[in-house]
Amino acid sequence: MKILVCIKQVPDMESKFKIDSAGTWYDTSELAWRMNEYDEYGVEQAVQLKELTSGDLTVLCIGPDRVKETMKKALAMGCDRGAHISDADFASKDPFEIAGIIAEYAKDKNFEAIFTGMQSQDRGSAQVGVLVAEMLGLPSVTTVVGFSYDNGTFQVKRELEGGVKAMVSVAAPALFTCQLGLNTPRYPTLPNIMKAKKKELLSIPFQELLKVEAKMETASIQLPEKKGGGLVLEGEVGELADKLIAILKEKTGVLAR
């Protein structure tokens, strides 16, 4: 089976974010980058499906040169080749343009399964996967937490609120957006990291694939105003513990025995 998995490189969410000079995105200098958490589940599921069907798996990522580091992780996890869509300014593209680029890349390659994350951690639009499917005229199922494949049909579980799941089946070709906990993403082993270095990782300029226009733009990006918040305690742990106990005694009834 021919399979495609789309991944995005995002900053570590524990970073301290600053606004860029245009005031429309975060400043990208001094950030640590990693694979979007949801996409790790997508890569793992794609690799498992590839192994099951003796298939062929392409990983795609739109972004500047630095995203190749993240793509190498996906290759080390078991993807066969990388399609890097080179775009230094991808953050200014809206989900419609990102999806348009992916759909244009995929359109005559006959992928039978496409995986994306359910959302990206930085932008969190939860749109790109479904839009790609709509553009390609494929059925799609979002928020997948259970996945199996047999004889041309996918059986998946969608996660709903409150721990309920919806069981759904769909014939190939189809697209799936992956939710946290779908599987246990493997750690790339050292031999696989070495092997990944020899795998194809081709860069394609985005201009060759961008055929659609944005539906929206960012007017501005801001740091949230602190809505009061509570007391912030810093210092040595012993003193902090004493302070916290004093506060709990004063403000809550829970320490009264």
Added chain:
Amino acid sequence: MKALLIAESREGKVLGCSSELIAFSQQTGFDSVMFMVGSADTLPKFNGTLYLADSSKYADYNPAVHKQLILEVVAREQPDMIVFSHSSYGWDLAPRVAYSLGAAQFSEVTEVVNGLPVVPACNSKLRRSLKAKSTITVLTLQAGAFSLSEDVTTAPSVQQIDTDSHSQVTFIGYEQAALGGVDLGKAQIIVSAGRGIGGADNVSIVSNLAKALGGEYGASRPVVDAEWVEHARQVGTTGQTVSPKLYVACGISGAIQHLAGMKKSEFVVAINTDKDAPIGEIADVLVVADVKLFLPELTQRLQAV
């Protein structure tokens, strides 16, 4: 201006989000009509027209067909905006409708400021104001962001809506949540472990503190997904909703889906190495410290009391 509000139902029951959709249209001063795939036996409260498609015919989940039904309503009503909840139903359906209409989609809107929708970015550490390039727009609303000051009590006037389109996706049925042993809903004190505890071996420093305080321990989702703690202890939209007297969040960043499960707690203490972690927004006390060092200290002192 007119909004089409997309209400939700599951297994014949209306889900609570419809009042949030009404709150949104009231705040923005839009006229509104509503759409739902559901049952005529249980209808959402709404002072206006409800386009109802029968879920026994169209299933609870059948996105291509539900999309077609919505497009029928759009053709009749010509709304300027189509409003969903940012829920498993809404984020699945909204991009399909947006694509068919050539509309911009704003995901997880928390408020509208100067006419522009505001959405979170980077785990709510940033907020973005967005501007459409299309005339018609699609929105999904963050759960809990909009609420009514007064409950609507009117029944809607119902219009049946139908389509003969088909879907390639087959909805088979539901798998209910496994019933676990612990009911955190009743606990007065909950100490929860987040990914910041660093590993399964450190769950004990959290459960020890819970024991010293006379409470239960809970967890955030990654801790459950990694199987450090069983699912019954997960707090959040896809776990339990709790409202204890004291909630202690240990190494938890404060993602919206976690907050949704614990923000009704009376007193919240957060322990986090990141002073800017979003949990700080709702915590009464944020202790900036490493949980691995701080929790044992705290537990020891509490045991000595």
